[in-house]
Amino acid sequence: MAEKLSGDARDAALAGLSGWDLVDGRDAIIKTYKFKDFSEAFGWMTRAAMLADAMDHHPEWFNVYNKVEVTLTTHDVDGLSNLDVTLAGKLDAL
Amino acid sequence: MAEKLSGDARDAALAGLSGWDLVDGRDAIIKTYKFKDFSEAFGWMTRAAMLADAMDHHPEWFNVYNKVEVTLTTHDVDGLSNLDVTLAGKLDAL
Numbered sequence: 001m002a003e004k005l006s007g008d009a010r011d012a013a014l015a016g017l018s019g020w021d022l023v024d025g026r027d028a029i030i031k032t033y034k035f036k037d038f039s040e041a042f043g044w045m046t047r048a049a050m051l052a053d054a055m056d057h058h059p060e061w062f063n064v065y066n067k068v069e070v071t072l073t074t075h076d077v078d079g080l081s082n083l084d085v086t087l088a089g090k091l092d093a094l
Numbered sequence: 095m096a097e098k099l100s101g102d103a104r105d106a107a108l109a110g111l112s113g114w115d116l117v118d119g120r121d122a123i124i125k126t127y128k129f130k131d132f133s134e135a136f137g138w139m140t141r142a143a144m145l146a147d148a149m150d151h152h153p154e155w156f157n158v159y160n161k162v163e164v165t166l167t168t169h170d171v172d173g174l175s176n177l178d179v180t181l182a183g184k185l186d187a188l
Contacts, residue, residue: 038143038146038152039146039147041141042143042147045139046136046140048117049132049136052132053132053133053136058132058156058158058159059158060156060157060158061156061158062153062154062155062156063154063155064153064154064155065152080127
C-alpha cells in the first residue's frame with residue numbers, strides 16, 4: 001500500500017538513501033547506475049525488473065549501453081511514497 | 095560495419111520501416127512499443143537486448159510500465175546507419 005511521504009518521515013526516508021537526487025519539477029527521485037558494458041547493465045536491469053514486478057511498483061528507466069538512469073515516483077499518490085524508498089533500497093542492494 | 099545512410103539509400107531504408115519516426119534535432123529514429131503490462135514489456139526488452147548485444151549495436155531506450163520507447167542512432171558515424179535499420183527491422187519482427 002503506497003503512502004505519500006511528507007514532513008519529517010519524508011526527510012528521514014530520503015536521508016537514508018545514497019546517491020539519489022530529487023528531480024527538478026517533479027516529486028520523484030533519480031539515480032544513474034553505471035556498469036562495465038551493456039551485458040552487465042541489462043543483467044542488473046533484469047534482476048531489478050523482477051524485484052519491481054514482485055512489488056508491483058515499477059521504475060521509469062532509461063538505458064543506453066552501460067548506463068541505467070532510474071526515476072522513482074508513485075502515480076497513485078502523485079509523488080514520492082514509501083514504495084519508492086523501499087524499491088530504491090532494494091535496487092542499491094542488488 | 096556501420097555505414098552512414100544518405101541520399102536515396104537512406105530514403106529507401108527508412109521507407110521500409112513501419113512506425114518509426116525521425117527524431118527532432120538528431121539524426122536518429124524513434125518508435126514506441128506498447129504491451130499488456132510490465133512483464134510483457136520487459137520480456138520483449140530481454141529478447142531485444144539479446145538481439146542488440148549480438149549485433150554489438152545498442153538502443154537508447156526508456157521504459158515505464160507497459161511502454162518501451164526505443165531510439166536508434168549510430169555514435170560511430172554520428173547519425174543513422176545501416177545497423178539502425180537492421181536493428182529496427184529485427185525489433186519489429188520480435
